[in-house]
Structures are given as structure tokens and as C-alpha cells.
Amino acid sequence: MDKIKTVIFDLDGTIANTLPLCIQAFRHSIEPLIGKSISDQEIIATFGPSEEGTISALAPDHYEQGVQNYLRNYETLHHICPTPFEGIPEILRDLKNNKVMLALVTGKGALSANISLKLFDLLHFFDVIETGSPDGPRKVEGIQTVLKHTPDTKKDQVIYIGDAPSDILACREVGIPIVAAAWAETAEPDKLRALNPDYMFFEVSDFHQWLELLNAV
Known part of the structure; x- marks a missing residue:
């Protein structure tokens, strides 16, 4: 070439x-909002759109809060992938x-x-x-x-x-x-x-x- x-x-x-970090940030952000646990596969199945798309798919009734939570948790948990x-x-x-x-x-x-x-x-x-x-x-x-x-x-x-x-x-x-x-x-x-x-x-x-x-x- x-x-x-x-x-x-x-x-x-x-x-x-960074994928393990993303999954943990989603879990910490979404589970308290929807009141139930979500699996890694449920999270990964939403990938393709940006994280806002994942929040919309998994917590559509809590979109704004979910996005705020995600960005906060993503930064806080970044020690997972330093x-x-x-x-x-x-x-x-x-x-x-x-x-x-x-x-x-x-x-x-x-x-x-x-x-x-x-x-x-x-x-x-x-x-x-x-x-x-x-x-x-x-x-x-x-x-x-x-x-x-x-x-x-x-x-x-x-x-x-x-x-x-x-x-x-x-x-x-x-x-x-x-x-x-x-x-x-x-x-x-x-x-x-x-x-x-x-x-x-x-x-x-x-x-x-x-x-x-x-x-x-």
C-alpha cells in the first residue's frame, strides 16, 4: 500500500x-433510576448509538437524569481505566x-x-x-x-x-x-x-x- x-x-x-468502565458507569447510573439490575449483555446490546442512546433505550423515563448520572460516574470511575x-x-x-x-x-x-x-x-x-x-x-x-x-x-x-x-x-x-x-x-x-x-x-x-x-x- x-x-x-x-x-x-x-x-x-x-x-x-474503556469498555468495562463504560459498563460500570451505565450500571451505576441506570439501576437506581429504574429500580432493577441490568446485565452486561443488556447494556452492550444497546451499543452503536452514543451513551445517550443507551440511556434512552434502558431508562427512557429518566433520560436527562440518566445522562447526567452517566457522565458523572464515567469520570468518577475512570480509575478502572487510568x-x-x-x-x-x-x-x-x-x-x-x-x-x-x-x-x-x-x-x-x-x-x-x-x-x-x-x-x-x-x-x-x-x-x-x-x-x-x-x-x-x-x-x-x-x-x-x-x-x-x-x-x-x-x-x-x-x-x-x-x-x-x-x-x-x-x-x-x-x-x-x-x-x-x-x-x-x-x-x-x-x-x-x-x-x-x-x-x-x-x-x-x-x-x-x-x-x-x-x-x-
Whole structure:
């Protein structure tokens, strides 16, 4: 492939192991409002829209309070995930130093994404940040928005790195290469492999080495 000019990152499960944090924040926020317990699978089944969409699905009668509770609990419980994956800051630094455009396209809402990126001290790396919508998945639209910022960059000079099967499908729709990140404990490698991503890595260090071989870092 041509020299990479743009790298687009997912956040949850790619930059950091934030999914357990998200689940706990949802549980702490929603269960007191609806008066019953909710399982991990019930929470995960609502993913696609931003967290506002999850609140709307699981606690529709308490939407405003649920969103407020979630953001408060997400920040308070962030000690569950205090750092990004080892090696991610170095990759971002090296790409930035090599004049590669960095973008973030995540299904998270803008406020929670900002909380994590600030805590990880990664916010300054990204030239473009596209976040989720309560109305449904918008990875395709987010990626397309990033591409509009680099009209002279060919699609095979762009890669997206994400941990979910839906990331692979979004990249196929847009027409850019997809790197499947299978290094989080929450990753599902078999599901990723079944969709034939262009590349797949089980260790951040292997992904970094691959970027070096492409002269991206």
C-alpha cells in the first residue's frame, strides 16, 4: 500500500480498555433510576448509538437524569481505566512527528470522549475528532468527514484502526483499509477474522512495528 498519510483511531477497546468502565458507569447510573439490575449483555446490546442512546433505550423515563448520572460516574470511575494501552501514546507521538494526520472516529459521545482523552493526555494529538450520535451509529459519516479534511489524500493512504466488527463494515462501506485491533480483553477475534479485515494485530507493539515497516512512523 502507499505511504500512510492519515490514521483514524477508534477509542473504546482500541486506544484504551474503556469498555468495562463504560459498563460500570451505565450500571451505576441506570439501576437506581429504574429500580432493577441490568446485565452486561443488556447494556452492550444497546451499543452503536452514543451513551445517550443507551440511556434512552434502558431508562427512557429518566433520560436527562440518566445522562447526567452517566457522565458523572464515567469520570468518577475512570480509575478502572487510568491509562491507555501500553504503546499507544508512543504510536501517536511517532505518527505526529512523521506528519501523519491523526483523527479519532468513535461511537462515544463528545463529552465522555473528551473526559478520557484529557485524562490520558492524548487530546492534543488529534487533528479531527468525530463522536457518536444518540440516534444511531455514524462511523461511516465520521470517517467521511475526516476524508473531507484531506481531499488530496487517496483512500489507500488512509487506515482506520478499530476493535469491533462494525468498524470493519464501516470501512468497507467508505472504501478505506481497516486494521482490526484485537489486543483488548473485550475483543472478539473470531468475529473480526470472519469479516476479513485488511490487517489484524493482537499486540500494540506489532501494530507499531508494522507502521515502522510502512515508514509511517
